Amino acid sequence: MTAAVPIQGNRFVIIGGASLVGSATAAELLDAGAGEVVLFDNFAFGSEEAIAHLRDNPRLRLVRGDVMRLPDLLQALEGAQGALLLAAHMTLSMDRDPWGGLDVNVRGVQNALEACRVNKVRKAVFASSNAVYGYGPGVKGDLVEGMPFHSAGSPPAAVIYGATKIIGEALCADYRKKHGLDYVVLRYCTVYGERQHYRATNALYIIETLDKVRRGERPQVLGDGSETKHFVYVGDLARANRMAFEAAATGVAVNASGPAPVTTLELVRLVTKMAGGGPEPEFIPEDPGRVRLTTGGAFDIRHDAAERLIGWTPRVGMEEGIRRLIAWRDGNEPKPAR
Numbered sequence: 001m002t003a004a005v006p007i008q009g010n011r012f013v014i015i016g017g018a019s020l021v022g023s024a025t026a027a028e029l030l031d032a033g034a035g036e037v038v039l040f041d042n043f044a045f046g047s048e049e050a051i052a053h054l055r056d057n058p059r060l061r062l063v064r065g066d067v068m069r070l071p072d073l074l075q076a077l078e079g080a081q082g083a084l085l086l087a088a089h090m091t092l093s094m095d096r097d098p099w100g101g102l103d104v105n106v107r108g109v110q111n112a113l114e115a116c117r118v119n120k121v122r123k124a125v126f127a128s129s130n131a132v133y134g135y136g137p138g139v140k141g142d143l144v145e146g147m148p149f150h151s152a153g154s155p156p157a158a159v160i161y162g163a164t165k166i167i168g169e170a171l172c173a174d175y176r177k178k179h180g181l182d183y184v185v186l187r188y189c190t191v192y193g194e195r196q197h198y199r200a201t202n203a204l205y206i207i208e209t210l211d212k213v214r215r216g217e218r219p220q221v222l223g224d225g226s227e228t229k230h231f232v233y234v235g236d237l238a239r240a241n242r243m244a245f246e247a248a249a250t251g252v253a254v255n256a257s258g259p260a261p262v263t264t265l266e267l268v269r270l271v272t273k274m275a276g277g278g279p280e281p282e283f284i285p286e287d288p289g290r291v292r293l294t295t296g297g298a299f300d301i302r303h304d305a306a307e308r309l310i311g312w313t314p315r316v317g318m319e320e321g322i323r324r325l326i327a328w329r330d331g332n333e334p335k336p337a338r
């Protein structure tokens with residue numbers, strides 16, 4: 001039997017849906033003809049603002065609930081064919097609150113999978129991260145799916161976050177093995193685009209730079225600017241989430257990364273240029289408010305497996321993606337289709 005779940009006419013629940021990735025994926029699923037898209041969220045980080053552009057759609061429903069309360073999930077997932085598991089603390093909030101982070105990223109995922117099992121949801125898509133490869137000296141070159149986790153040299157919060165995503169992936173595999181729940185894991189790299197937040201440490205190179213340049217301040221680069229980062233545009237990722245449901249694939253974990261990596265200095269210069277120009281960047285050794293995610297050298301998060309297994313490749317390069325982010329920030333975003 002195929003694990004493909006068509007979008008048309010079906011009901012999908014996005015757990016942690018009032019988010020950067022959730023709002024873009026809801027729009028993608030609604031455009032593809034989903035019967036209903038439920039955004040399940042406790043608004044710990046998400047906001048009404050992040051989903052305001054979707055609120056008039058009659059096929060969109062917002063459910064306030066908490067992944068730490070299984071009954072909330074059991075109710076929300078009734079009659080759903082697909083569930084997208086997004087609710088999580090990322091590295092910065094893991095640094096601030098490891099107690100809350102471990103609860104949501106581990107027990108919250110287990111609760112979500114259990115609610116999928118009870119409700120006979122046909123497929124789960126789990127948002128993992130390239131943090132499963134770790135950071136520090138062992139991480140460089142092509143990052144492919146079989147690569148092990150490097151914890152040596154990673155900041156503690158990044159190890160804790162990466163480890164919770166490894167556990168989330170293993171919980172998916174466990175539910176498939178024991179209960180036949182189909183799933184696809186997507187290992188997102190740093191996401192950017194419309195409704196950008198300040199919660200992802202590497203995305204600060206984009207949003208903080210834009211805000212500083214707009215205020216006439218010098219943007220900041222940590223170190224000498226030669227560090228590699230790899231981003232993915234949120235609209236490309238929304239398409240990856242949709243295609244993960246539609247694909248026959250199950251029991252797989254694949255990277256979801258943008259067309260090419262970039263250095264932090266190139267990125268800060270690009271954002272400055274796209275914002276209409278601004279002062280030269282300031283090089284600072286460290287920012288105590290930011291967890292710095294360094295690696296052993298340049299790297300490229302390969303997305304060949306995603307193409308092979310779910311038919312997805314990214315389409316939007318950094319320049320175009322940043323242009324769209326700025327259009328949204330300036331209130332010039334095109335209206336969503338109904």
Ligand SMILES: NC(=O)c1ccc[n+]([C@@H]2O[C@H](COP(=O)([O-])OP(=O)(O)OC[C@H]3O[C@@H](n4cnc5c(N)ncnc54)[C@H](O)[C@@H]3O)[C@@H](O)[C@H]2O)c1
Nearest residue numbers: 016019020021042044045046066067086087088190191200
């Ligand atoms: N943004 C990135 O750069 C990035 C990179 C790699 C992986 N990811 C993963 O992608 C997913 C989505 O990322 P995002 O940037 O859209 O995140 P986000 O912070 O915008 O969204 C997470 C959502 O989960 C909700 N949430 C948190 N705790 C909850 C709880 N107890 N019950 C219900 N909802 C809860 C938050 O309110 C928020 O709306 C996360 O799992 C994240 O780990 C993100």
